[in-house]
Amino acid sequence: MRVAELAFEYRQKFHKDVVIDMVCYxxxxxxxxxxxxxxxxxxxxxxxxxRSVRKLxxxxxxxxxxxxxxxxxxxxxxxxxxxxxxWTRPAPRWPPA
Numbered sequence: 716m717r718v719a720e721l722a723f724e725y726r727q728k729f730h731k732d733v734v735i736d737m738v739c740y741x742x743x744x745x746x747x748x749x750x751x752x753x754x755x756x757x758x759x760x761x762x763x764x765x766r767s768v769r770k771l772x773x774x775x776x777x778x779x780x781x782x783x784x785x786x787x788x789x790x791x792x793x794x795x796x797x798x799x800x801x802w803t804r805p806a807p808r809w810p811p812a
Contacts (some may be wrong), residue, residue: 742767
């Protein structure tokens, strides 16, 4: 969310386009009935062997001392008021009227 906010602020201030380069994958395919390991066996074997991004990030935050293990166990939407607000408020209209 922070990257999108930063990109929006940059675009508003400098009136220039912004590109957010993301690398994503679906750990469990596109839906419950999809098993991507049939069509991409090597890639999904590598994905299955890798710890989730959340686990890797939590480990890094705990190691740096930013959070405790107990804080990491709190359910995500309730752990931060700013996240809770974003999940409960309506999305802003785009483009603004």
